[in-house]
Amino acid sequence: MKKLVIIGASDFQNPLILKAKEMGYETHVFAWECGDIGEKTADYFYPVSITEQDIILDMCRRIRPDGVTTIGSDLGMVTATYVANGLGLTANSVECEFQASNKFAMRQCFKKHGVSVPDFFVTDGTENIGVIQAMKFPVIVKPTDRSGSRAITRVENIYGLKSAIEAACEVSFEKRAIVEGIIEGKEYSCECISYRGEHKVLAITEKMTTGEPHYIETGHIEPAVFSDRMVELEILEAIFKALDALGIQYGASHTEFRVSEKGKIGIIEIGARMGGDCIGSHLVPLSTGYDFMKMVIDTAVGNKPDMVKINKGGVSQIQFILNHEDFRKYQQIRGNHPECIIEASEMDQAMAHAVVDSGSRYGFYIMKFSDREKMMEVLG
Secondary structure, three states: OOEEEEEOOOOOOHHHHHHHHHOOOEEEEEEOOOOOOHHHHOOEEEEOOOOOHHHHHHHHHHHOOOEEEOOOOHHHHHHHHHHHHHHOOOOOOHHHHHHHHOHHHHHHHHHHOOOOOOOEEEEOOOOOHHHHHOOOOOEEEEEOOOOOOOOOEEEOOHHHHHHHHHHHHHHOOOOOEEEEEOOOOEEEEEEEEEEOOEEEEEEEEEEEEOOOOOOOEEEEEEOOOOOOHHHHHHHHHHHHHHHHHHOOOOEEEEEEEEEOOOOOEEEEEEEOOOOOOOHHHHHHHHHHOEOHHHHHHHHHOOOOOOOOEOOOOOEEEEEEOOOHHHHHHHHHHHHHOHHHEEEEOOOOOOOOOOOOOHHHOOOEEEEEEOOHHHHHHHHO
């Protein structure tokens, strides 16, 4: 029987586990043991931290899988790539994965290969402080190696710089922050699948956030709509150039970018994995008909991804719960248009803690509409 190793067992990984089983794979899942759903749905679960790369590699030598993969997690993808390379399986290089998961290394790579980047500097709170203070404000401060909007802060002037850098360094695994100039414009993301260095765009997603200073995602809509076809073509050209710069050859990628009012495209960052927030696992197949998770599994085991559509597609949206008004809106839609709600998570109605990043939101629901007109009718 074919075997697939999956790194991670959370709600966001579970669709991948179920898809692999549907495709006839025996699933071997590695993750912290904390009661996540994947611990139960996997054929074999191993309570090993996903950061224990060499332990997982050694165990996989005994399992002898056909592929190793994960979705929506930079940390999980680092381990999946390391293990796949150690086993001689299909994967991007370890260097590629490092550049795609470390924001400073990514900016250096982009600059080297002629991909447009803002001014940027790295710091542990002591290094480069002089040049950072001399930067043109406002600036964005981020941990170099975290995702999910953790400790991202827009800093308007020098007085807020120290606390933002400290917050970013505190959550960073390597205790470093990147400080960079602002990329202006409306924010989007792009999902691609790559095989032997050839990239295919599956969907472009419109992103909604809380805005400055922390830019926590409040929702995503697919497909994004652009009035100018030339701008859309320039977006794809910029994304493919950035993917090539990082050395992405195989699997899913998630590119976040902005488009200014004048049509200027700025790459924010790229993950060499499927987008989180259910973008890849749910929104892409709902809006395009493409079976993105099957493509991820196919490339992980060395097969060319199948571009056949499994449904008609439409308009898909995920909405997150950040406050009581968001929850009331969810109840209203569920009461008036239950047919539009595809899936909903458990909701933390107590809302006792503050929402400080993507991981602390209170829940979400996923919707599908026949077209944008229907979406506007339902959402009001």
